Amino acid sequence: MRFVQFKENEKGDEIQLGIERRDGGEIIQIEGTMQELIEGGIEMVTSLKKQLDSDPSASDLKVLQRSKVSLVSPITNPSKIIGIGLNYKDGAAELGKAEPKSPIVFLKLPLTISGTGSMLPLPNSITRQVDWEVELAVVIGKRAKNVDEADALDYVFGYTVGIDYTARDIIATNGGLWTLAKNFPGFSSLGPAIVTKDEIIPFNLKLETRVNGAIKQQGNTSNMIFGIQELISYVSKHIELLPGDVILTGTPAGLGVAKNPPEFVQVGDKIECSVAGIGTIVNTATVARETKS
Structure with missing residues (x-):
């Protein structure tokens, strides 16, 4: 459903x-x-x-x-969003990175969530290098702690599409760490729907990103380094997962930062990210309003 x-x-x-x-x-x-x-x-x-x-x-x-x-994001109040870095073989290769020996895990804040049809507010006073990352997002269905790989899919409620927007220049100026680069408002776009796990076989799904109609990313979940079961098991042994939590499972090749010359999201750009069997998220980039409180 x-x-x-x-x-x-x-x-x-x-x-x-x-x-x-x-x-x-x-x-x-x-x-x-x-x-x-x-x-x-x-x-x-x-x-x-x-x-x-x-x-x-x-x-x-x-x-x-x-x-x-x-539509709004199908998930608006998870306790946490778990991100996975360098989890596609082609994605690691295009960045000149070795395939990791274990999953690279980071956290995103729920306040970054947006949905399809939302504007993407670009924080242009801080960064000019916002990149796209289409991802299969796993929605956890029940409390998960120290889960075995063989049982991991029992803890899944369903799947949705995720866009993990990233400010590349902030990574470079923040010691290579990712937290500040990935937690601006709107930088975790989710949707358009959650498809229950009985209707999705997550091991062979096509992913695609288009910017202003031009294809930027094309990949397949079969190219993951660590599969869904491995990720759930690994994360649950370090961080307890709760119902509604989201795991962003990584992105394939086609990143803007890896293009020659590099390409980044510009004001007015239309970003469309799709996962087969789930649907497409559409965001349009605008300039973030600078407010104080």
Whole structure:
């Protein structure tokens, strides 16, 4: 099933939960929140599916046309976002890096989350080298600590698309560390939907980035250095994972920083990142407003 969060265009900022009948299709409004759904696990998903299958045209269903709603990130309040660096063979190669012997893990703040259709505010007073990174994002379904690889997929609720925006010049001026470069507002774009794990085989999915219509990245999850099970197991042995947490699993070759000459996101650019079977996130770059508080 495909679960989304959305706002009705004529009803303000209330975030609602829905089932998307297909990518880009009508949305069936359902009660509760995404966090409650994730914590309810497979039993709640199965119950919803049975209800829809038994009477898909029930008169009490509230069905919304896509023109009437705006999607937001399907996850808005995880306890944490886990990032994985240098996890594609071609991605490491184009940067001239050796393949890591164990996963490279970093953290992103939930305040960086945005969704499809959102503007990407470029902090141009601090950086001029914002890069794109399309990623398969794993949504954790239940508490995970010291998980064995063989059991790791049992802890997955579903998958979504992620864009891990990165300010390359800040990495260079911050001792090679990634935290400051990856935690500006809007730098963790997620969406358009969470597709439950029963509908996705995550080991052979195509990923793609387009900027202003031009293909920049094309890759496949089969090219990961560390697979989904390895990542969940490894991270859970160091950091306890909670329902709703997100793991960004790395990005393939095609980074702007690796091009000759290097390319970076500019004001007005339209960034589209896709993962097969899930959908596409679209962000448009704008200038960040500098505010003090």
